[in-house]
Amino acid sequence: MRALDAEQLVRDAEACVRCGLCLSVCPTYRDTQLEIQSPRGRVTLYADYAQGRVEDPLRVLEAAYDCLDCRACQTVCPNDVKPGEAALDARVTLQEGRPPSRLVRAALALFHYPFLIDLANVFLVLYQRLGLQALLRRTRLLERVGLGGLQFAESLLPGRPVRLALRLTHPRRLEPKTERPKGTVAFFLGCVMNLVFSESSSAAIEVIRRSGWAVRIPRETTCCGAPHIEEGDWYGFERLAKKNLDFYGRLEVDYILTDCAACGAELKGYVKHFADDPVYGPLARRVAEKTLMFSEFVDREGLPGSARFPFATTHQHACHACHAQGVKDEPERVLSFATDYRPLEGNTDCCGSAGVYNLTHTDESMRILERKMASVARTGAEVLTVENPGCLLQLDLGTRRYGPEVKVRHIAEVVLEAMENQGEPPR
Structure with missing residues (x-):
């Protein structure tokens, strides 16, 4: 089981030069102006606890759960301190690898x-x-x-009609829609995507096929483990991760593609968790090398020159995409090519969803969301895209609570409509 590494935490605390860059991007610090609600304040607290200087573990656990784990602080940190990852380690350690309740x-x-x-x-x-x-x-x-x-x-549930899950409506394999197949992609079915946004996943699969790739939809897929590690459930996470690694680590496909940023971050992040495991370490590296986000795939493949989406768009980057994976330029390039793209101020700032943060810290989450929707309104866009189901739910709620009257859609739906508007797929 992973635990708080006392030596690493002390090194992180010492590496923090208190430059304040993390304060400028931390949602909780912006909201409270309290040091303990900042990344550097939390890192210091974790280090003190690891060295036996803090007697109340509940205080440390509360600080760990107050963190949204958006990891914006890690993106801007000049010394590679990782407060977001330390928050998850703290939850796992203090709960002894089990869920909190x-x-x-x-x-x-x-x-x-x-x-x-x-x-x-x-x-x-x-x-x-x-x-x-x-x-x-x-x-x-x-x-x-x-x-x-x-x-x-x-x-939080969408008001628009929910469709049946892909496992209930799609076969295990779909052939490409071009005469010259390029290879095979395994489509990783995300749990919440399959539960609530199956039409978005269906659009992603259609784009892949129109791009010349066969698509496998493995029924062996289980949850990536993101909900479990975020709640300190190491044993549940490990069980799910190993099951996915046993299957996808040995699967002969060109790519493993996901339309869920949280799933993409975990599939690529298995390497960190199992680096020293003689069996799962190599499998994790193989999975990480093959895993792509949907926007990464489309950016590599390109779109037909006449592909065009008829509405002005803006894009909110999911934290698990831009901060956990470094996937930021790709969706913006895709949208700039196929749409009238309007940059969103603060598009890498968390929308306040953050797993179940909007359920456990509702008031704070709604304040973050209200600011986000004000930024969306200033773009004048008609469609707001994102690449993660939690963000889709949160932002859709934002349009109903705070406005503007913008349609919130997964980027795959916009890309498919752009391809459809340019006519038949290439042969």
Whole structure:
């Protein structure tokens, strides 16, 4: 099990020159102006705890969970200090590798069984089509009976129709739509993408096929483990990661492609967790080398010269893409080529979703979201794109709460529409 590395934390604390760059990008410090809510303040606290100078572990754990783990601080740090990753290590260590509560443990168990995700998707489709969602939102029944937290969680669900999960509607293999196949891509089914945004994943698959690649949709895929490591559940994360590595690490494909930034960060990040493992270390390196985000793939492949999306767009970078993977220029290049692209001020600042942060720290999350939507409004764009399901849910809620009336869409949907507008795919 990974634990807080006391020596590394001390080195991080000593490497921090207190230059203040991290303060300029940290959402919690901006909100509170408190040192303990800053990356450098948290690193110092973790180091003090690791050296036995802090007696109250709950204080350290609270600081670790107050962190959104957006990792913007790591992007700007000149000395490579990693407060975001240290926050996850602190959660794992102080919880001894287990979830923080029975409720969280029960929720995380869902991700171990893909068929439960598909079942939840069916229930969600029925919930919408039977009019229950509209009824609950109109009457605010959950709030009236004292379940305001559950009412907020329900409000995160999209108002537009949810479609059936890809595992229920797509075959295991789809052939390319060109006469000269380029190779084969394995499409990694993200849990929340499959549960709520299957039409976005379907669009991503269609783009891949139009680009000349066959697509495999492995049923052996399980959750990448991101929800588990973020909640300090090392043992759940390890079980899922090893299952994915056993399959994808030995799979003969050209690329492993994901349309979920959190999944992409974990698939590439397995290397860090299993670097010293003689079996899973090599498998993790192989998976990392083959994994691409959707926007990375499209940026490599290019789009037909006449591909055009008819609306002005702007783009919010998912933290797990721009900070955890360094994927920032790729989606902007794709959108600049295919759309009237309007740069978004602060597009690498977290939107406040951050896993379940919007559920556990709702007030803080909504303040962050309100500022984000004000920035979106200033672009004048008609469509806001992003490449992560948590961000899609959060930003869609933002349009309903704070405006503007902009459509929030996964970048894959925009790319597909641009390709469709230029006519038939190339032969």
